[in-house]
Amino acid sequence: MQIHRLRLQNFRQHADTHIEFGAGLTGIVGPNGSGKTTLLEAIAYAMYGTPAARGTRDSLRRRGAPPRSSVRVELDFGLGAHEYRVIRGLNQAELYQDGEPSPIANSLGAVTDKLTRLLGMTREEFFNTYFTGQKELSVMASMSAPDRARFLSRVLGYERLKVAQDRLKVKRSALKARHELLEAGLRDTAELDAEESQAMIRLADAQEAVAQADAGVAAGKARLAELTPRWEHAQQLRETVLSLDGERRVSEHHVHAAREKFSALDRQLIEALAAQEKLAQLNSQLEPLASLRAERETLEKQAELFAARKAYEVQRQDHQARLKRIQERARLMPAPEALADAENRVQSVKDALQSATVDAEAKRTAWVRDAQEVQTKRQTLLDQYKDVTEQRERILEAGAEGACPTCSRPLGKDYEVVLGLLERQLEAIRNNGNFYRQRIGQLAEAPTEVRAAEQQRDTLEQDAAAAMVEVQRLADLVQERTTLTKEREALEAKLSEVEALLGGSRAAYDEARHHAVRATIEALDPVVLEAERMKVTAERAEGLVAEAERAERELSRREAEVTALAERIAGLGYDEADFKAVHVAMEEGRNAGHEAEKVLVRTRAEYAAAEEAVATVERRRKERHELSRRAKKAGTELLLYHELDRALTDLRTDLNATLRPELSDLASVFLRDLTNGRYSDLELDESYVATILEDGEPKGVISGGEEDVANLALRLAISQMIAERAGQPLSLLVLDEIFGSLDEERRVAVVELLRGLADRFPQVILITHIESVNEGFDRVIRVVLDPSSGVSTVREPAVEDMEHVAA
Ligand SMILES: Nc1ncnc2c1ncn2[C@@H]1O[C@H](COP(=O)(O)OP(=O)(O)OP(=O)(O)O)[C@@H](O)[C@H]1O
Ligand SMILES: [Mg+2]
Missing domain, CATH: 1.20.5 (Single alpha-helices involved in coiled-coils or other helix-helix interfaces)
Incomplete structure (x- = not known):
């Protein structure tokens, strides 16, 4: 494996770090905590994901990174004949091969799986091969003997044999339990033989019983065949007799009814005859x-x-x-002319009243007119008096030289004249006023002639009313007299009628x-x-005689009917005792038949059960055969498992036996190189404790530094061994702080050695915080942490600069 390029984005304290790696020896140098080991961690994380990183997934994101910024590691590396690029974030991963645009794996799990297969190593094997972790050398040295043996066994993969053997043992004990269960479930053959002979005897007995039951059923059927015609004839005869007997009973009932009717008619006839006699007696009584x-x-x-x-x-x-x-x-009515007299009197009084009324009204009108006139005149005088008085007062007030209220000029010498004129006017007005005041007093009450005329009118009014009342009274009486005349005439007519009716002779x-x-x-x-x-x-007597004769005839007819039916029944010769005997025989025959059928069903069921028992024995035999076959197979398998367990134990022993010399040999080669041939060999005892041989002699006491060298040699040997077993060349070595307590000279020697191993390890990355170790490196990469931002960056100074730094 060769690492070409590494890029970290927001991965721990690296905000955006980019490193190009090359062949040869690369030094990554920087102070403690600057982020060197983090670079290795990023490589392992790219390959194997979160389990390969320190801490939890949450601690990977750089502290202070903007929220939702991506955490990402990109790694370019060569493996065998191919180039790969892996990109891994917290939630997504992709793996590209040979610069192809589409990934060969594109999820966290799929990328890890694919790389595990390509490398041929688990995560642990990867670490133990290419990586020598910080403090790992000293940790191994401080292990106890069994722990060290277990450690080696684990890193070399021997542990897997142990796991396989443990699984084998679990399976073996399950198989053993199954084998025992199968053995225990096997039936005894002697028992099966006894069961079989018993079942055969039962089958033969059942067959015999079925034959007997068949015969019984046939006999029952024959007996019934013989009885059935007799039974049917007896039933038919009985039905006929019962039907005729029924008819006979009906006829007897009719006879009884006819007899009853006849005797009732007889009684009624006797009553009718007695009534005839009684009627004759009564008729003589009723003659008058x-x-x-x-x-x-x-x-x-x-x-x-x-x-x-x-x-x-x-x-x-x-x-x-x-x-x-x-x-x-x-007699009380008035004379006929009285009404006319009274009416004439009314007319004359009415005439007098009319002229009196006219007179009274004329007199009253004249008086009222005079009174009003006097009032008016007096009011006029009062007004005049007021005007003249006011005028005089204004002149008096103005004096002779004042402006005249009428002409607005001073009166002067006319003043007195005017005043005298006004005085005289006032005097004349007062005299007239007094006159009219007297007249008003005189006319305040109606004058005597008015009152007399009105008196006369009122008296005539009363006379007229009284005369009219009298006329009305007389008119009413005249009317009553007419009515009385009519009533009297009517009564007189009625009276003469009644007189006429009473006029005849008096009836007796x-x-x-x-x-x-x-x-x-x-x-x-x-x-x-x-x-x-x-x-x-x-x-009714006559009718009853005829009815009684008819009833007597009906009675005789019904009696003859009963006699005829009784004779027919007797003629059939039916005997109830005979019928019962046939009935009993028939019932017995049927019951016997049913019993025989039941026996047959029972015996057949027993035959079927016996057959089933024979089949059961047969089945058990087969089951036993099958079980015994499986038990044998399980036994054979169990033997195999025993063998395999033994073989695995032997293999582990062998491997352990060969591991030590093999490791010793490999480590000796590294040790010689590391010490420039000063120490020739490295021997491992049974506890994998390394002993250094100097010129073929074990070195009793070694320094701490020498022990570090021995441990490094041993660690390199282990890496070499794992790589060989995985079928991969150990092309890459990553060593994190392996100098431990080595002095300057030894450190230089180690660097030299690593350079010397260039043919075996084309790419070596060495991490150290020791600034002075830079000679002999092909490249030096410095890692620096900016304390203010907390962000690490890398620099690659020229070698001269490094020398300057080292100086
Ligand atoms: N998510 C993170 N963001 C920022 N800093 C982090 C984060 N996770 C860890 N660190 C810091 O990284 C530092 C450890 O880095 P690393 O192990 O790479 O240092 P180093 O250079 O190997 O040091 P040494 O020489 O001591 O081994 C610690 O100081 C730790 O606080
Ligand atoms: Mg470190």
């Missing part, structure tokens, strides 16, 4: 009834007439009384006789009822 009924009819008519006459007499009295009252009332009516006749007829009513009842019964 017809004449009595005729008399009662006459008497009833007479009674009616008598009652009518009485009613007319009452009417006559009533009419006469009313007529008397009308006549008395008529004997009330006592009427009562006596009625009582006699009522006393005969029960006899009449009894006679009617008897008549109905007596009248």
Whole structure:
């Protein structure tokens, strides 16, 4: 394997680091914690994913990297005849081969699987081959003997033999348990033989029993064949007899009914004849009834007439009384001319009233007019008085030299004249006013002639009303007299009618006789009822005689029917005892048949069971055979497993035996090279403790540095061995801080040695924090951590610069 190029993005403290690797010896130099081991870690991570990195997946992302920035490692390397490029992030991986554009694997798992197959190494083998980890040399040296043996066994892959052997043992013990189970499940052959002979005997017995049962069934069938015709005949005969007997019973029932009917008719006939006799007696009792009924009819008519006459007499009295009252009332009526007189008087009073009314109204109108006129005049005077008074006061106020209120000029010498004029006017007004005030007083009440005229009118009004009331009263009486006249005429007509009706002779009516006749007829009513009842019964006699004759004929017919049926039954010769005997025989025959059938079914079932028992024995024999075959096979396999286990133990022993000399030889070669031939050999004892031989002699005491050299030689030998077993050339060596306690001289020797091994290891990468180790490197790559940003970067100074740094 050859590494060409490595690129880290946000992988631990590397933000974006890019390194080109070449052949030869490359030194990666930098202070502690600058990110050197991280570069190796990135290579392993690219190949095998998170399990190959330190810490957890979350710790891979660079602290301080922008959120969601990608974490990514790209590695270009050569392996065999091909070139590969692997790109791996936290969630995605791709593997490209020989610069092809499409990947040969494109998921985290698929890339890891593909690379594991290409390298032919597991992750652990990869580390133990190409990589010698930091502190690994000293760790191996400090191991106990068994741990060291186990470590070697593990790194060389011998551990897998142990795992295989353990698995083998688990399988072997399962197989052993199965073998034992199969052996235990095998049946005893003697037991199987005994079971088989018992089953055969059972089969023979069952066959015999089936034959006997068959014979029994045949015998039963023969017996039934003989009995069946007899049984059928007996059944038929019985059915006929039962049917005829049924008919006979029906006929007997009819006979009984006919007899009953006949005797009932007989009884009824006797009753009818007795009724005839009784009817004759009753009829003699009822003989006077017809004449009595005729008399009662006459008497009833007479009674009616008598009652009518009485009613007319009452009417006559009533009419006469009313007529008397009308006549008395008529006498109170006024003379016919009284109404006309009263009407004339009303007219004359009305005429007087009209002229009195006109007169009174005229007088009142004149008075009212005078009074209003006086009022008006007085008001006019009052107004004038007020005006003149005001005028005089204004002139008085203005004085003779003041402006005249009317002409607005001073009155001067006219002042007194004007005042005198005004005084006189006021005097005249006062005199007139006094006159009119008196007149108002006089006209305040209606004058006597007005009151007299109105009095006259009122009196006439009352007279007119009284006269009209009288006229109305007289008109009512005239009306009543007309009505009374009509009533009287009607009553007189009715009275003469009643008189006419009562005018005839008085009819004769004997009330006592009427009562006596009625009582006699009522006393005969029960006899009449009894006679009617008897008549109905007596009248049936004739019909009953005919009916009784018919019933007698029906009775004889039914009796003859019964006798004929009894004779037919007797003629059939049926015997119940015979029938029962055949029935019993038939039932027995059938039961025997069923029993025989059941026995046959049972024996057949037993035969089938016996056959099954024989088959079971046969099956068990086969099962035993099969089980025994499998047990033998398991036994053989178990033997094989034992053999294999032994062989694996032997192989491990052999491998362990050859491992030591082989490792010793390889390590001796490296040791000689490392010490420039000073130490010739490196021997490993049983505990894999290395002993250095100096000139063929074991070196009793060695320094710490010498021990480091021995351990390095041994580690290189192990790497060589693993690579050879994986079929890969150990072309690459990565050594992380392997100098341990080596002094300057030894370190130079180691570097020299590594250069000297160039034919075996074309690419060697050596990591160290020791700045002075740079001579002899083909290339030096410096790793620097910027403390302020926490980001590591790499630089590749020219070799002269390095010398300068080293100085
Ligand atoms: N995700 C991360 N982001 C930033 N720094 C990290 C991260 N993970 C680890 N580190 C730092 O990386 C450093 C370890 O780096 P590494 O092991 O490569 O150092 P080194 O150069 O090999 O040192 P030494 O010479 O001591 O072996 C530690 O200081 C650790 O804090
Ligand atoms: Mg380190």
